[in-house]
Amino acid sequence: MRREDLVDLNVFLAVAEEHSFTRAAARLGTSQSSLSHTIRRLEARLGVRLLTRTTRNVAPTEAGERLLGTLRPALDSIATQLTLLGELREKPAGTIRITASEHAAETILWPGLERLLPNYPDIHVELSIDSRLTDIVSERFDAGVRLGEALAKDMVAVRIGPDLRLAVVGSPAYFARHPVPCMPHELAEHRCINMRFSTGGGLYAWELEKDGRELRVRVDGQLTFNNGNMIVRAALAGFGLAIVMEDQVTAHLADGRLVRVLEDWCPPFAGYHLYYPSRRQPSAAFALLVEALRYRA
Incomplete structure (x- = not known):
C-alpha cells in the first residue's frame, strides 16, 4: 500500500463517520475542498x-459501507499499537473517551476520576454526558456506562x-x-411527572416489581422532562409524583421535603457497568482507569 492510500482512507473514514465534509475538515484540521479532492481521487482510483x-448529508454507499467494515478495525488496531508504543514511558498517558448518563457521571465516574487523575497528570479523560444507548465502536468511544450486564x-x-433502587x-403539599x-x-x-428518552423520544413507562410480578405503568401529568434533576425539582414543588433513582432524593426524604410511596414495588437492581469491546487491547491508562472504577463491595 502506498503512503497516500493510507492518507486517503483516513480521510474517507472521517467523512463517513462525521456524515459531513465540514465536520470532517474540522476534525482533521484541513479544508473542505482538500477533502473533496481526496475523496474524488480515491473513488476514481477504486472505480466505485x-x-x-x-x-444536507453525506452517507456511505453500499461499496462505502463494505470498505468501512474493513477499515475501522484495521485503523483502530494501528491506533492502539501507536498508543501502546507511546506508553512505553514511565507513567500511563493518553486520552480516554467515555459516554455515560448524567446520573452515572455524577455518582460513579466523577468521584472516581477526582481520586485518580491528580496522581496521573498525563491521563486525559473526555466524558460525554448522554442518555442514549450509544454505539461506542462507531462513535469512537473507548468505553460506555450502562445499567446491568445486558450487553452485546x-x-x-x-x-x-452498587445495586440501585x-x-x-x-411532596407533603401534593399529598395534602x-x-x-x-x-x-x-x-x-394521580398527576405524575414524565421522563422522555433522548433516544427515540418515547416516554418512560414506570418499572415496578413485587414478588416476581413486573409492571410497566404509563402515567400522565402536566410536566415532562428528559433530565432527572428537573424531575426532582418539579416533585419538590408539588407538581406530582415522580420516579427517580433513590440516591437522588435521599436527603429530601430525610428532611421531609419528599415522601416515598410504593416502596415495596421498587426492589434493588444491578447497578452501573463500564463496557468496552472485547477485542480492544487496553492501554496502560485505560487499564488503570478500569481498576480505579471497579466496584468492590
Whole structure:
C-alpha cells in the first residue's frame, strides 16, 4: 500500500463517520475542498462511488459501507499499537473517551476520576454526558456506562457501582391534596411527572416489581422532562409524583421535603457497568482507569 492510500482512507473514514465534509475538515484540521479532492481521487482510483452527497448529508454507499467494515478495525488496531508504543514511558498517558448518563457521571465516574487523575497528570479523560444507548465502536468511544450486564456478546462489562433502587416520591403539599397510592394501578388517578428518552423520544413507562410480578405503568401529568434533576425539582414543588433513582432524593426524604410511596414495588437492581469491546487491547491508562472504577463491595 502506498503512503497516500493510507492518507486517503483516513480521510474517507472521517467523512463517513462525521456524515459531513465540514465536520470532517474540522476534525482533521484541513479544508473542505482538500477533502473533496481526496475523496474524488480515491473513488476514481477504486472505480466505485464511496459516498452519496446531498445538500444536507453525506452517507456511505453500499461499496462505502463494505470498505468501512474493513477499515475501522484495521485503523483502530494501528491506533492502539501507536498508543501502546507511546506508553512505553514511565507513567500511563493518553486520552480516554467515555459516554455515560448524567446520573452515572455524577455518582460513579466523577468521584472516581477526582481520586485518580491528580496522581496521573498525563491521563486525559473526555466524558460525554448522554442518555442514549450509544454505539461506542462507531462513535469512537473507548468505553460506555450502562445499567446491568445486558450487553452485546463482543463487549466486556466491569461492574463499577452498587445495586440501585428506584423511588416513587411526592411532596407533603401534593399529598395534602391527593391520597397516598398503595398499588401501582392507583397511579392512574394521580398527576405524575414524565421522563422522555433522548433516544427515540418515547416516554418512560414506570418499572415496578413485587414478588416476581413486573409492571410497566404509563402515567400522565402536566410536566415532562428528559433530565432527572428537573424531575426532582418539579416533585419538590408539588407538581406530582415522580420516579427517580433513590440516591437522588435521599436527603429530601430525610428532611421531609419528599415522601416515598410504593416502596415495596421498587426492589434493588444491578447497578452501573463500564463496557468496552472485547477485542480492544487496553492501554496502560485505560487499564488503570478500569481498576480505579471497579466496584468492590
